[in-house]
Amino acid sequence: MPLMTNQAKMEFIMEIYRLIFSLNKNDPGLHQSIQSIQPNPIWAGWILSFKGRCFKNSTTGFLNLRGFDVSLDIGKVNPDGTIQPLNLRFLEQNPDKLDNAGNLKQTAILARQGHQLMWIIQRDVQNGFLGKVMDGKWEASTPRAVYPSTGAAGSDQYGNNMTVDRGQWVDNLPNVPQSETTQFVIDNTGDGGDQECEFVVT
Numbered sequence: 001m002p003l004m005t006n007q008a009k010m011e012f013i014m015e016i017y018r019l020i021f022s023l024n025k026n027d028p029g030l031h032q033s034i035q036s037i038q039p040n041p042i043w044a045g046w047i048l049s050f051k052g053r054c055f056k057n058s059t060t061g062f063l064n065l066r067g068f069d070v071s072l073d074i075g076k077v078n079p080d081g082t083i084q085p086l087n088l089r090f091l092e093q094n095p096d097k098l099d100n101a102g103n104l105k106q107t108a109i110l111a112r113q114g115h116q117l118m119w120i121i122q123r124d125v126q127n128g129f130l131g132k133v134m135d136g137k138w139e140a141s142t143p144r145a146v147y148p149s150t151g152a153a154g155s156d157q158y159g160n161n162m163t164v165d166r167g168q169w170v171d172n173l174p175n176v177p178q179s180e181t182t183q184f185v186i187d188n189t190g191d192g193g194d195q196e197c198e199f200v201v202t
Helices: 006-022 030-036 107-113 162-166 178-187
Strands: 049-056 065-072 086-092 117-122 129-134 137-140
Touching: 006 065, 006 086, 006 117, 006 129, 006 137, 006 162, 030 049, 030 065
Parallel strands: none
Antiparallel strands: 049 065, 065 086, 086 117, 117 129, 129 137
16 A cells, blocks of 8 residues: 555545534434444555544533544554554534633634534644644644743653644645545555655654
């Protein structure tokens, strides 16, 4: 299987986005529906695990936030030669999310207004928000203005390198019309294509 190109990465994100918002969150059978969903077989060579699930709304306590946990093989290996998976979480915006003052967050207000907003999170990194898709458009996370220092250059209070949270893994990627998805992915994953494989630039 060829390495995952930037175009393929972006279209994979958009497919997950479409899957999340194709499900009616008010459906009593949502749990079963999301667990049974499988992605397009064109991604099979990269997907190590794929799990649809309902996440808990931290404000209401209900399990009604749609999302997927996905592990991908992007070509990284551990020192012992085993695959080093990239573990991602795709999760819709919580429309009831409150800030520290008890007010609805701006992104929660947007979700309540009907905007379709999905976050992409690297599960192995503390606060590993890579970016979001809102109404079909990708937006990478931007670095915080201030990172509490632990004494290690370029690291935050958790010891993580701050560049991980910048969403550089999909910089400058094009939007792909849904009708052209399959051919676009085929064109950009064959031999001789772009061989960039990093989802996160560190």
